[in-house]
Amino acid sequence: GESVGLHLPTLSVQEGDNSIINCAYSNSASDYFIWYKQESGKGPQFIIDIRSNMDKRQGQRVTVLLNKTVKHLSLQIAATQPGDSAVYFCAERGAGGKLIFGQGTELSVKP
Amino acid sequence: DAGVIQSPRHEVTEMGQEVTLRCKPISGHNSLFWYRQTMMRGLELLIYFNNNVPIDDSGMPEDRFSAKMPNASFSTLKIQPSEPRDSAVYFCASSLEGPLSEQYFGPGTRLTVT
Numbered sequence: 001g002e003s004v005g006l007h008l009p010t011l012s013v014q015e016g017d018n019s020i021i022n023c024a025y026s027n028s029a030s031d032y033f034i035w036y037k038q039e040s041g042k043g044p045q046f047i048i049d050i051r052s053n054m055d056k057r058q059g060q061r062v063t064v065l066l067n068k069t070v071k072h073l074s075l076q077i078a079a080t081q082p083g084d085s086a087v088y089f090c091a092e093r094g095a096g097g098k099l100i101f102g103q104g105t106e107l108s109v110k111p
Numbered sequence: 112d113a114g115v116i117q118s119p120r121h122e123v124t125e126m127g128q129e130v131t132l133r134c135k136p137i138s139g140h141n142s143l144f145w146y147r148q149t150m151m152r153g154l155e156l157l158i159y160f161n162n163n164v165p166i167d168d169s170g171m172p173e174d175r176f177s178a179k180m181p182n183a184s185f186s187t188l189k190i191q192p193s194e195p196r197d198s199a200v201y202f203c204a205s206s207l208e209g210p211l212s213e214q215y216f217g218p219g220t221r222l223t224v225t
Binding site for chain 2: 032043045046049097
């Protein structure tokens with residue numbers, strides 16, 4: 001079956017450091033992946049996406065890396081700021097286009 | 112745009128009572144999604160509509176759950192009768208066209224069933 005999971009449930013970093021959040025997926029046929037950020041009391045917010053024909057995609061301070069060989073996805077946040085503190089979810093597009101979300105990693109940024 | 116609007120933001124009810132959650136999608140979006148979020152199971156898709164028609168309801172837990180979308184600007188998720196295990200945060204999201212386009216989430220409704 002399809003499943004998406006996260007390696008680290010919590011991550012604590014110092015302000016200004018880079019953060020790396022990891023995600024493993026099980027369906028090698030998945031063609032599209034998304035990272036979401038969820039702040040306390042709010043709904044998930046789209047950060048960045050990547051299609052399976054790419055290995056890397058960069059946004060503003062964020063980079064997503066996709067390793068299809070080991071079915072691994074990561075989100076890198078450069079110069080992490082207190083405002084980056086949130087739970088981060090990876091999501092995989094499964095059959096019929098339905099999004100399957102991972103369990104989430106809580107990122108805590110220490111000032 | 113005000114984004115996806117959900118009401119109520121918080122709901123506390125007793126077991127056996129009917130609960131109705133409401134959602135107004137972003138104007139112009141053709142697709143609407145209902146999700147449930149719990150610590151144990153994470154974020155799960157319950158049902159989604161395209162052009163007001165239910166497309167995939169395979170995530171609806173059981174017959175106690177029902178969802179409607181009478182028009183393009185309004186949807187409800189109803190639980191009758193509610194049970195303590197239904198306690199969760201319920202999110203509504205909308206997208207321009209189907210699950211292949213970016214989904215915008217509402218703030219959620221936190222439901223507590225005692």
